[in-house]
Structures are given as C-alpha cells and as structure tokens.
Amino acid sequence: MTASLSSVSVVFGREFRAYFATPLAAIFLVVFLALAGAMTFFVSGFFARGSADMAAFFTWMPWLFLVLLPAIGMRLWAEERRSGTIELLMTMPVAPWTIVLGKFLAGWAFTGVALALTTPLWITVNWLGSPDNGVIAAGYLGTFLMAGAFLAIAACISTLTKNQVIAFISAAIVTFLLVTAGLELVLGAIRGWAPYWMTEAVAALSVLEHFQRITQGLIEAPTLIFFGSLIVLALMINTFLVDLKKAQ
Amino acid sequence: MTTLVEARGLKKRFGDMTAVDDVSLSVARGEVVGFLGPNGAGKSTTMKMITGFLEPDTGTAEVGGHDVWRDPTSAKAKLGYLPEGAPAYGDMPVADFLSFVGKMRGLRKAELNNRLAEMADRVRLTEVWSRPIEALSKGYRRRVGIAQALIHDPDVLILDEPTDGLDPNQKHEMRNLIREIAPNKSIIVSTHILEEVEAVCSRAVIIAAGRVVADATPRDLVGSKDDGRAIQIRIGSPEEASVIEKIKPLADGAELEVMERMNGSTRVLLRYNDKPEDTRAIETRLKSADLPVEEVGIYRPRLEDVFRDVTTRIH
Structure with a gap:
C-alpha cells in the first residue's frame, strides 16, 4: 500500500512539474483567466447585475471547461505513447492504476491552481457587498468536481491516440455531449422517438443539471456521487485502455 | 549458475x-x-x-x-x-x-x-x-x-x-x-x-x-561452419561472370560461390567435398591463367557469414 501511495506521488510530482516545464502552463492560465473574466464581466454583465454573488462567473465554467480540460488532459497518455516513454512507465515495478491516478491528480491539481487564481473575484464580491460565501464555496467545489470529471474523461480518451490534437477534439466532443445532455434542445430531439427511460437516462447524465444545483449551494449526495463515479469510472476505463493500447 | x-x-x-x-x-x-x-x-x-x-x-x-x-x-x-x-x-x-x-x-x-x-x-x-x-x-x-x-x-x-x-x-x-x-x-x-x-x-x-x-x-x-574444406580467393577484377568462368576449370571438383564484391575486387569461395588442394598450387594455377589473384587462403567463416547463412535459409 505504501509502495502504491509512493508511486502515485512520484508520478504526480513529475506530471505536475511537466505542466510548468513549457510555457504552455502559463498560456493556459492566462487564457483561462482572460476568458473567465471576459465572460463574467462583459457577457454576463457582472456589475450591471447589481448582485453580490458569483453566479455570473460559475455559469460559464461548464462551457469554458469543455475546451480547457481536454487541453490539460490531451497530453497525459497520447504523449507517452508517441514518444515511447510508455514502455518505461509500464515496465516499472508498480501497479498501472497508480500511474493512472498520479497523472490524473497532477492534471486536477493544475486545474486547482487555475481556479485558485480566480479567487480575487471572490474577494471583490465580498468587498462590493455581502454575498453568501457558503454558496460561493459550494460553487467552487462543484466547479472543481466537474473539472475532475472532464479531466478523467479527457485522460481516458488520450490513451486511444498518439496524436494530441485528435485526443483534444475527441475529448471536447464527449464532454460537450455530457454538458448538453440535460438541455431541452437535446432532450426534445430524443423524446420524439426514444422510449421514456432513454430520455430519462440521457437527462440523468447531464453535467449541467448537477452543476447548477451545486452552484446554488445545494451540496447533495446524488451530485457528489454523480461526479465521483464519473471520475472513478473514467479512471478505471483509463487503466484498462492503457494496458490494451500501450504496445500499439 | x-x-x-x-x-x-x-x-x-x-x-x-x-x-x-x-x-x-x-x-x-x-x-x-x-x-x-x-x-x-x-x-x-x-x-x-x-x-x-x-x-x-x-x-x-x-x-x-x-x-x-x-x-x-x-x-x-x-x-x-x-x-x-x-x-x-x-x-x-x-x-x-x-x-x-x-x-x-x-x-x-x-x-x-x-x-x-x-x-x-x-x-x-x-x-x-x-x-x-x-x-x-x-x-x-x-x-x-x-x-x-x-x-x-x-x-x-x-x-x-x-x-x-x-x-x-x-x-x-x-x-x-x-x-x-x-x-x-x-x-x-x-x-x-x-x-x-x-x-x-x-x-x-x-x-x-x-x-x-x-x-x-x-x-x-x-x-560449426568452419570445416576447413573451403578456400577463399580474392581476385582484383570486378567482372564476375567471366572470372567465374575462368576459375571453374582450374578448381577441380569445387563448388563456386561469389561471397562479395567490393572496390573492384571479388571474393570467391571454393567449397570442396573433401580436404582441399594446397592453396599455393591453386594460386600458381590461377596466376598462370592471367587472373589478377590478390589472395588465396583457407576460408575461416566470420560471424557475419554464419548469420547470413542461418537467417536466409529459413525464407
């Protein structure tokens, strides 16, 4: 067990530092903050709303993340396969799931850094008025969980290709489907021909639905289980796919 | 061990x-x-x-x-x-x-x-x-x-x-x-x-x-390939076919094989069924036939020859 923990942390350390080894991390952070800021202030009209909360900020997170998390996750396995380092990694005396987990946690922590950099907005809101900080904290928790789910999916998909661009686009499409699954636009299109249970199943997959509830301050078991099981399931498939695809 | x-x-x-x-x-x-x-x-x-x-x-x-x-x-x-x-x-x-x-x-x-x-x-x-x-x-x-x-x-x-x-x-x-x-x-x-x-x-x-x-x-x-029954000749001539034709009657009973051609010279192998003739006798004979002989000696196979032999036989 201690060996497993240590290998998770060794992989985590390498991967986390790898994000900062190139200017890519800085570019990513700047783009994320600029987009989040632009959406919050200009598109949602943060000041014009005249309300001291962060709803204007959180509303955009699913849409920003469905582009940004695939970008964080795309290199995790595609790059290992392209450069052949996967052969080193998979001949180490450690369980493959520890490597999968270490890589995932590194990407998730990086997302955490990006989110932490948005806290000046939280401070601003407190300076302008007296928001419900519990709701905002819940919003951050929900955002972080959603990021985890998107990243786990992106990491999983990046095992399927040696090409980072293909990994990025495929992951973006899958997360887009997950986000939009609960929208009336999608459900309406399905309802016409699909049985009731199928429409319900698709609706239940909706990230948006769960995300909106948690950003309203409702930290409920189904939401936590939803994001938690998405992450666990994606990582399990990830471990399986790494083994299947490593030598191709 | x-x-x-x-x-x-x-x-x-x-x-x-x-x-x-x-x-x-x-x-x-x-x-x-x-x-x-x-x-x-x-x-x-x-x-x-x-x-x-x-x-x-x-x-x-x-x-x-x-x-x-x-x-x-x-x-x-x-x-x-x-x-x-x-x-x-x-x-x-x-x-x-x-x-x-x-x-x-x-x-x-x-x-x-x-x-x-x-x-x-x-x-x-x-x-x-x-x-x-x-x-x-x-x-x-x-x-x-x-x-x-x-x-x-x-x-x-x-x-x-x-x-x-x-x-x-x-x-x-x-x-x-x-x-x-x-x-x-x-x-x-x-x-x-x-x-x-x-x-x-x-x-x-x-x-x-x-x-x-x-x-x-x-x-x-x-x-394993070195049975001492082959003789190797190096001829300072690139014209392979005519060279082989000339050597053939001079090496009685031997099977001829061109090993390699390099820098205008040809390495030819004479495989005998029995103990081969004296190399000096062959050399004299080849020289008197006006062949540009550079070297005549008992063939000692190199690993490369063995490699080629065992890996090409299979196909």
Whole structure:
C-alpha cells in the first residue's frame, strides 16, 4: 500500500512539474483567466447585475471547461505513447492504476491552481457587498468536481491516440455531449422517438443539471456521487485502455 | 549458475502475422546474450514479452524466479530495461529524469543519491547532468537510457539496441560498460552489429522469422561452419561472370560461390567435398591463367557469414 501511495506521488510530482516545464502552463492560465473574466464581466454583465454573488462567473465554467480540460488532459497518455516513454512507465515495478491516478491528480491539481487564481473575484464580491460565501464555496467545489470529471474523461480518451490534437477534439466532443445532455434542445430531439427511460437516462447524465444545483449551494449526495463515479469510472476505463493500447 | 531469465515457448501474433513463434531462452548470471536477427525477426517483441510490457499469446517468462505475468511487480523490480530508441522525457533534465526513475523503482533518498552519483560517474553523464534530455546528442541520450536501466542495480538487464546511432568511440565505451557490469548480472543485448556480439557476448542467439535458429557461443557458431574444406580467393577484377568462368576449370571438383564484391575486387569461395588442394598450387594455377589473384587462403567463416547463412535459409 505504501509502495502504491509512493508511486502515485512520484508520478504526480513529475506530471505536475511537466505542466510548468513549457510555457504552455502559463498560456493556459492566462487564457483561462482572460476568458473567465471576459465572460463574467462583459457577457454576463457582472456589475450591471447589481448582485453580490458569483453566479455570473460559475455559469460559464461548464462551457469554458469543455475546451480547457481536454487541453490539460490531451497530453497525459497520447504523449507517452508517441514518444515511447510508455514502455518505461509500464515496465516499472508498480501497479498501472497508480500511474493512472498520479497523472490524473497532477492534471486536477493544475486545474486547482487555475481556479485558485480566480479567487480575487471572490474577494471583490465580498468587498462590493455581502454575498453568501457558503454558496460561493459550494460553487467552487462543484466547479472543481466537474473539472475532475472532464479531466478523467479527457485522460481516458488520450490513451486511444498518439496524436494530441485528435485526443483534444475527441475529448471536447464527449464532454460537450455530457454538458448538453440535460438541455431541452437535446432532450426534445430524443423524446420524439426514444422510449421514456432513454430520455430519462440521457437527462440523468447531464453535467449541467448537477452543476447548477451545486452552484446554488445545494451540496447533495446524488451530485457528489454523480461526479465521483464519473471520475472513478473514467479512471478505471483509463487503466484498462492503457494496458490494451500501450504496445500499439 | 543461477538462471535469472527463463522464457519458455513465447508466442505472439499481431493480426495474422506471427511475430514470435515459440521462443525459449534462458540466461544465467554472468552471461551476456547477444540477441541477433534481421529487422522484423521478432527481437524487440521477444524482449518486450520478457520485460512484461507485452503479454505473450502463449508461453511464460520468469525474471529472477518471478513469473512476469503472475507476479509482475516482483519480476519488474529485478529488471532494468532500455527500450528501442531509448525513450525519455525530453523536457526533463538528466538528473530529474534519473531521479524519477529511481523513485519509481523504490529507491529511498540516501540510496538514490548514491546511485545517481554512481551513474553520473560510471555512465559519464556529469557534463550534461542538468541539461534537458531533448538538448542532448544521440550518444548522450543513449547513455541516459542506460543509466535509467541501471539506476537500481538490477540483476537482469535487457538492452534493445544500446549502440544504435553511436559513433565508433561511443560504441566502444558502451561495450566496455557492458563488460564491466556483466559478471553479476544476466544481460540480453539486441543488436545488428555482429562484431559487437564477438566483443561482448558470451552467447549469441540468432532469431529469424520469429524462431530461434542458433544458440551458441560466438566461437562455436563460427566453428560449426568452419570445416576447413573451403578456400577463399580474392581476385582484383570486378567482372564476375567471366572470372567465374575462368576459375571453374582450374578448381577441380569445387563448388563456386561469389561471397562479395567490393572496390573492384571479388571474393570467391571454393567449397570442396573433401580436404582441399594446397592453396599455393591453386594460386600458381590461377596466376598462370592471367587472373589478377590478390589472395588465396583457407576460408575461416566470420560471424557475419554464419548469420547470413542461418537467417536466409529459413525464407
């Protein structure tokens, strides 16, 4: 067990530092903050709303993340396969799931850094008025969980290709489907021909639905289980796919 | 002698192509096995199965007494592996990369630092220690790959083309290094370079089309083809057909074979069924027939000849 923990942390350390080894991390952070800021202030009209909360900020997170998390996750396995380092990694005396987990946690922590950099907005809101900080904290928790789910999916998909661009686009499409699954636009299109249970199943997959509830301050078991099981399931498939695809 | 690597009946198919077909191999401590074969013969695939990277369709592999598939962690712990092309994380400095591999292999701080220092010194990486791997020359990158395989001082070392792309000096150094560490380990080295096998390997295993076609010491391999019944002639003339025509009547009863043509001269082999004639007699005869004879002598096969013989026969 201690060996497993240590290998998770060794992989985590390498991967986390790898994000900062190139200017890519800085570019990513700047783009994320600029987009989040632009959406919050200009598109949602943060000041014009005249309300001291962060709803204007959180509303955009699913849409920003469905582009940004695939970008964080795309290199995790595609790059290992392209450069052949996967052969080193998979001949180490450690369980493959520890490597999968270490890589995932590194990407998730990086997302955490990006989110932490948005806290000046939280401070601003407190300076302008007296928001419900519990709701905002819940919003951050929900955002972080959603990021985890998107990243786990992106990491999983990046095992399927040696090409980072293909990994990025495929992951973006899958997360887009997950986000939009609960929208009336999608459900309406399905309802016409699909049985009731199928429409319900698709609706239940909706990230948006769960995300909106948690950003309203409702930290409920189904939401936590939803994001938690998405992450666990994606990582399990990830471990399986790494083994299947490593030598191709 | 302890057997550290034991592969039995390894088979691997990719689609309808059989890459490795029933390969068995056992390597004792202190042995350096040269793994030879034409491109695509199944060398890398076999090595990947022994390292546990690739699962065989049938057959088993044991490293240090541990089954690679039933107990992968223990087997892999005994193993150092340099994959083909010496892959590494290009953005990492040499020191960080080796330290990462060391930690993954379970080395603790003090031990890790000792090993890192030893690698820097022994594999001669001090000069590039803090440089990113992607900025290194091919020779240094190969050395980083070797250091990575040696960091935990494994019992078993599997090196897939460790000297590929190195210049002659670097090759020489690499061979010295392998020879130095050999006595306490089992080493499998794949290579195309036959002189390398003669220089460092205690055993040569030749595989062709996925099967082991020869397994012996380099000396015995050469010896098996050396029956002293062939004579080699070098003629300073490039016109092969006419030369053969001229030689034929002068070498009674011998079978003629053109070995190679180089720089305007031709190497011809005369194979006799019995003890051959005196070389000087042949030389005199050829010279009096106005052939530009450069050399006549008893043919001593080289490993290269044996290699060509056993690997082409199969197709």
